[in-house]
Amino acid sequence: xxxxxxxxxKGLNGTDEVLDDGIPHIVxxxxxxxxxxxxxxSLTRQKNLARSSSLPGRTQEINIFLINxxxxxxxxxxxxxxxxxxxxxxxxxxxxxWYLFDSHYIQKKVVFIIxxxxxxxxxxxxxLNTLEExxxxxxxxxxxxxxxxxxxxxxxxxxxxxxxxxxKIIPYSSEERVGIDDLLRELFQDG
Numbered sequence: 001x002x003x004x005x006x007x008x009x010k011g012l013n014g015t016d017e018v019l020d021d022g023i024p025h026i027v028x029x030x031x032x033x034x035x036x037x038x039x040x041x042s043l044t045r046q047k048n049l050a051r052s053s054s055l056p057g058r059t060q061e062i063n064i065f066l067i068n069x070x071x072x073x074x075x076x077x078x079x080x081x082x083x084x085x086x087x088x089x090x091x092x093x094x095x096x097x098w099y100l101f102d103s104h105y106i107q108k109k110v111v112f113i114i115x116x117x118x119x120x121x122x123x124x125x126x127x128l129n130t131l132e133e134x135x136x137x138x139x140x141x142x143x144x145x146x147x148x149x150x151x152x153x154x155x156x157x158x159x160x161x162x163x164x165x166x167x168k169i170i171p172y173s174s175e176e177r178v179g180i181d182d183l184l185r186e187l188f189q190d191g
Contacts, residue, residue, distance in 0.1 A: 001188035005068055006044035011061040013095060018064060018072075019105055025072050026187055029096070029131075030113030031123060032078030035143045035174060039113065040065065040073055042174035043184065050075050060092065062099060071108070071188075074099075080123040101134055109137050109187055116142035116156060116171065120163045128164065139186045140164050146173040 009018060019025070028036045037050035050063060063075040076099070077092040099105060110131055114124050131138050140160075148156050153171070161169055170186065172179035 001184060003044050003067055006046055006049055007066050008049060009064040009066050011063050013061050023070065023072050024108040025074055025105060026109045027074045027076060027107045028111045028113060029076045030078060031080045031121065034078060034113045034115050036075055036078065036113055038174040039143060040075055042177065042180060062095065079127065101130065107136060109139055111139050111141055113141045113143050116145045117147045119160055138167055140167045140169045141172045141183060142169050143172045145171040145178060146176045
């Protein structure tokens with residue numbers, strides 16, 4: 001399936017009737033500055049649909065985008081942003097936890113994004129373990145694969161594979177448009 005239309009609906013900080021309208025949720029989660037917003041932009045082929053920034057912590061709420069009038073992409077705030085105040089970090093983590101684990105909302109897919117060069121951090125491992133514990137349908141994306149020398153990519157992907165276990169990994173680069181078709185296929189394979 002290709003994305004033919006995408007529009008920003010709204011940003012949320014809690015319960016909202018839009019989340020209950022029956023449209024399936026596809027969620028993008030990862031550390032701050034891992035490229036969630038850029039990934040949404042590259043998937044939709046819209047440069048400025050999701051606001052991205054080189055500064056970590058830009059996304060401060062759950063941003064919802066309507067895709068092909070039949071799916072929502074939810075861009076969650078990043079976790080682990082060290083330069084934010086303790087209160088801000090805690091507020092964003094509570095928002096993420098509420099939506100994914102405490103609310104009644106069901107996610108069709110959870111796109112778990114890691115930095116391919118950095119690999120899994122402690123906060124990534126903790127988040128992945130919690131997603132597994134709650135039996136989420138997880139797609140692991142190793143983003144920014146273009147930041148690794150071609151000769152070292154296979155070795156780095158093997159390290160990441162060992163860390164994430166049985167999950168399939170999709171190498172991805174918004175810059176070089178690598179992995180877009182693979183990710184779209186995974187997102188929409190059963191619908």
